[in-house]
Amino acid sequence: xxxxxxxNGEVRTVTADPRTALLDVLRDSCRLTGAKAVCREGFCxxxxxLVDGEAVPSCLRPIGMLDGRSIVTIEGLAHFETxxxxxxxxxxxDVVQCGMCFPGMVMTLTAFLETNPAPSRGEVKAALxxxxxxxxxxxxxxxxxxxxxxxxxxxxx
Amino acid sequence: xxxxxxxxxxxxxxxxxxPDAIPVAGATWVMRSPLRHEVMAPVYVALSGIEGFxxxxxxxxxxxIGPLATHDALAQKLPPNPDLKALKRASARSANPGxxxxxxxxxxxxxxxxxxxxxxxxxxxxxxxxxxxxxxxLEWLPVLAFLESRKSRELPWLVTRIIVxxxxxxxxxxxxxxxxxxxxxxxxxxxxxxxxxxxxIHDARIGVGxxxxxxxxxxxxxxxxxxxxVDPALTETAARDLIADFTGRDAVDxxxxxxxxxxxxxxxxxxxxxxxDYETRAS
Numbered sequence: 001x002x003x004x005x006x007x008n009g010e011v012r013t014v015t016a017d018p019r020t021a022l023l024d025v026l027r028d029s030c031r032l033t034g035a036k037a038v039c040r041e042g043f044c045x046x047x048x049x050l051v052d053g054e055a056v057p058s059c060l061r062p063i064g065m066l067d068g069r070s071i072v073t074i075e076g077l078a079h080f081e082t083x084x085x086x087x088x089x090x091x092x093x094d095v096v097q098c099g100m101c102f103p104g105m106v107m108t109l110t111a112f113l114e115t116n117p118a119p120s121r122g123e124v125k126a127a128l129x130x131x132x133x134x135x136x137x138x139x140x141x142x143x144x145x146x147x148x149x150x151x152x153x154x155x156x157x
Numbered sequence: 158x159x160x161x162x163x164x165x166x167x168x169x170x171x172x173x174x175x176p177d178a179i180p181v182a183g184a185t186w187v188m189r190s191p192l193r194h195e196v197m198a199p200v201y202v203a204l205s206g207i208e209g210f211x212x213x214x215x216x217x218x219x220x221x222i223g224p225l226a227t228h229d230a231l232a233q234k235l236p237p238n239p240d241l242k243a244l245k246r247a248s249a250r251s252a253n254p255g256x257x258x259x260x261x262x263x264x265x266x267x268x269x270x271x272x273x274x275x276x277x278x279x280x281x282x283x284x285x286x287x288x289x290x291x292x293x294x295l296e297w298l299p300v301l302a303f304l305e306s307r308k309s310r311e312l313p314w315l316v317t318r319i320i321v322x323x324x325x326x327x328x329x330x331x332x333x334x335x336x337x338x339x340x341x342x343x344x345x346x347x348x349x350x351x352x353x354x355x356x357x358i359h360d361a362r363i364g365v366g367x368x369x370x371x372x373x374x375x376x377x378x379x380x381x382x383x384x385x386x387v388d389p390a391l392t393e394t395a396a397r398d399l400i401a402d403f404t405g406r407d408a409v410d411x412x413x414x415x416x417x418x419x420x421x422x423x424x425x426x427x428x429x430x431x432x433x434d435y436e437t438r439a440s
Contacts, residue, residue, distance in 0.1 A: 001158065018158035019197055021188060041189045042256045043340055057255045060188045064158040065181070065203050108255065130253025 003067045007032070008076025018064020023047045025063050026073060034074035034103040045131030048104035049073050055111040057130070074103035077110060085148045086110050093144040097135035105131050109145055121146060158201040164290050164317055167202055171313030172292070174200040180315060182225050182264035185256055186271060204263075204315070220244070220321040224263025228252070231262060239434040240283075243328035243347045244321060247279035250332060263316050266300075269307040269371075272406065273341040277304060277372035278364030279330050280319065282347035288318035304372060326351050327438075329430035331423040332367075335410055343411035344368050346423040350387070352435055358382045363424070368403050368416040377402050378424070387435050389428040396421035 001018040004011065007030060014025055021040075026032045026049070035058050036046035042057040049058045050072040078084040083091065086109045096102050105128065112119070112127040119127070124145045128138065158181075159174075161167035171178050178200035181187055190197045204210055210225035213234045220241065222231065232249035235241050252260060265276045266287070280287075280300045287303040289296050291314035298306065303316075328349040332342035345366035351359040361379040366372040381395045400421060405413025 019188075019201060041192055042185060042252065045253070045255060048255055054258050055255055056258050060183075060185045060256070060259060062158070062181070062184050062188060062201065064201065065184060065205060127254060130255045 001064055003063055005066060006070045008072055014063065016063050018062060020063045021059050022061040022063055022066060023058040026058060032073050032075050036100055036103060045104040045108060046101050048107040050107060050111055055108045074106060084110060089144040089148045093140055093147065095136065095140050095144050101131060101133045105141065158203055160203050160206050162206050164207060164315060167204060167207060167315060168313050170202045176312055178202055180204055182261040183259045185260045186264060186268050218323055222262055222319040224316045225261045228257035228260050239327045240324055243279045243282055243330040243349060246330040247275040251275040262319060267307065267316055272370050273367040274372060275332060275345060278345050278347040278366035281364030281372060281374055282328060282349040282362045283321050284362060286320045287316055290315050290317045301374065327431045327434050329427035331426045333419050333423060341410055342367050344416045344420045344423055346420060346427050348427040348431060350431060352387060356386060357384050358387060368405050368420055370406050375402065387428060387432045389425040389432060392428045393421045393425035396424045
């Protein structure tokens, strides 16, 4: 089956078994390896990408159901030299440890902050409940997210 | 994979492809087939193009839910009224945020092998009706009859609508995952009750999920609570006295004894929510 997708702003045609997970198309056909294949059952969040602006686990999206959709992966979120506010906050707070979960964390939090730009600590934790990190204990990640809120208040954005 | 635009087309596609074809809603269950060591079905019939299947209508009389309404869409659309609290919480707390954006209520209740459905016990407690279409036509089933028919009904069939009646009742939904969120709950309790003029429980409906292989009503506990006050501690005690009604299933996430041990606690928590709503309403 041939499927047309817009991936990180670029229209791409993919030929694949329609039951193939979006995650595998991204990693194996498109060489976009930022989304990680970890649990493959939607529990860990490491493969999270944006599909039409919604953060979803790409391991559970069959490619055949995505014809015409817009996909944004961690590679397409921002330019390497100008990270988005979530990425910058993670750098500033020295949040990243092994790094396996962080592409998914960034995708989830970027979409979350678009709809909830001034969240409480509890709301950030609830938003992250589908993104598992085995290194950090989460608290510094939440601190980093809340610092974005503070920066917005200071800058008046 | 086929993309029917109507229920008739979908039934035709399923019939033409034979018993190995499966209807696909959110695809969150079928995409995990390899993890369950199952062969992926050779033909998917994607239902996402059928008009009205994502629709949710809320009126004072009933909530009408299309089978492809996602958990997230339902959580956002449902009002916070006490009669719908069980359904709203089942929608808002299942799985995790990413899965809730793609998993559907239809997929959740149609997957007979999935023991930890949040919607099945919630719909049992709310006395929902399920609209099913097959070659013979359209049929409305009480949710328990539908759940029991899933493995035996002649293929192909589709759930085409779910109706939850609105009544002056109080409801709650409690679940216990092994983490705070994100994984399957090892026990689920959904409760809906009426309260009479004396403040006594009338017509309790209690749905239990994840404890056994299939969800069901806890009728002995419902009868024991008839005429009792809305008392969480009393409810927990009654649940413990009747817990032999259940044989907990052993699975990777939890042994059977653990599921039955925590179920009375979930009942207490559900009645704490209900008591708060009752006191708010009374004041």
